[in-house]
Amino acid sequence: MLDRIDHTGVAVDDLDAAIKLYRDVLGMPLVHREVVEEQGVEAVLLDVGDGHVELLSPLGDDTPVGKFLAKKGPGLHHVAYAVSDIEATLAELSEAGVQLIDETPRIGIRQSKVAFVHPRSTGAVLTEIVQPHEH
Numbered sequence: 001m002l003d004r005i006d007h008t009g010v011a012v013d014d015l016d017a018a019i020k021l022y023r024d025v026l027g028m029p030l031v032h033r034e035v036v037e038e039q040g041v042e043a044v045l046l047d048v049g050d051g052h053v054e055l056l057s058p059l060g061d062d063t064p065v066g067k068f069l070a071k072k073g074p075g076l077h078h079v080a081y082a083v084s085d086i087e088a089t090l091a092e093l094s095e096a097g098v099q100l101i102d103e104t105p106r107i108g109i110r111q112s113k114v115a116f117v118h119p120r121s122t123g124a125v126l127t128e129i130v131q132p133h134e135h
């Protein structure tokens with residue numbers, strides 16, 4: 001059902017410090033930076049092998065990541081799995097009784113299609129399904 005891990009999402013309260021760590025210390029090339037108003041974040045993607053680290057900095061306190069930071073502090077936010085047909089995957093998950101946050105995909109960064117699965121259904125791990133945009 002899931003092809004591979006696409007990225008791990010990390011909530012940060014200091015984006016510049018996080019970039020220094022991941023790019024300058026850990027040596028991951030910074031490949032993309034985008035403000036996603038709809039999700040209330042500024043997101044930064046860094047390459048590691050075939051996968052990515054996604055740094056998430058909230059645009060305000062009253063956003064999902066802002067609330068996450070207030071509650072839990074900076075750290076691991078979600079794990080994202082890549083699929084080739086997100087609609088089919090969401091239908092399969094739903095059929096299996098897995099609770100979805102997004103019944104239909106939304107547009108994520110780099111024009112990917114994304115949907116989140118409720119952590120209630122995945123052992124408290126916020127899980128994202130992503131269908132990368134074909135270049």
Ligand code: CO
Nearest residue numbers: 009054080128
């Ligand atoms: Co993500």
